[in-house]
Amino acid sequence: MTVLQFDLDAVLDALADKGWVVIPHALPASLVQNLRDTCLSVWQQGLFHEAATGRATGQARRAEIRSDSVLWLDQVAAEPAVQAYNAAMDDIMHAVNRGLYLGLAELESHFAVYPAGAFYKKHLDRFQDDDARTLTTVFYLNEGWPQGAGGQIRLYLDDACSEYLDIEPEAGTLVLFLSDRFWHEVLPARQQRLSVTGWYRRRTDRVL
Template structure:
């Protein structure tokens, strides 16, 4: 499975012109269904862990900031391997056209129970920017208009809302990880997604950011 050329061009243009890209129906419905089934199974069998904020020793649970439960992808199902192969292909294409030197991709399933959200944040900090591009794939078929749970992308200085994205199955979003403030609005239904990051394993002052 690969991304079609037209989508790829729009994605690259979006990143260059606006710092973000939003596309409906980017990922095949069958693959989204398989990933959603896997996440449902994990949720039903205690396979998810409450997500925190901060890395390493700074890691802490803050349900007032983010309320999702996650599991890192490890290639242990065909659906995971298919999605990661798609992201491998995307990494190659971005490196070929934008010379970003992306080196690896890390991603986790995320499930937001009703009533949860993720407050406005950026995914990496300038100068420590090992996460270069953020990605999100949504897995919820037929998301209702009043379901909440939209992702909002804000202007650089967080003053203005630029787009509001319902988490409809197949919709794929990517953006510059150190520059784009974004949030998940409170959801009314269980909300399933895969959040991922293309990383550059830069060593800054001899310090290499841990993988997760």
């Protein structure tokens, strides 16, 4: 039985119409808290690493571009909260494939911790040499995020990046958008900011 707390058809309509959607209270509060507890536990164990940009041999830490730290969920796949989250995200993937025919095959995702002052400059989520990433997912774990604390994702809505939407990183909010279409950035956070960030990937036969 799904734990999704929203109308999947309405989400599919929004993705088809705009290419993005913001869903408050997407998952049960108990699951959000369990994910937060898991994230903080592995953070305190020192299991995260500083996030890099690029891929393969071009991957490097560039602190002027991003200053968060990450831990891939497959490293903590046995945690009950991670299993429940992955099951919920599978439900979304199957619905998107049925309704929008995107050919999604898997989800890669990680916990992301932004310490106070951390940010991620404007970027696209699809690599130039790898077009598998299709739909970006961001799920927030910050209960009672205060106004003025920063840390919003700024989603640019047009090609010129002149129109944008700032999305508060409030616990339980799920953001979905097409990975190759929307430039976005994470504004500097004034306190620790937690999320689960991921990408639904489609199958690709491209040989690099």
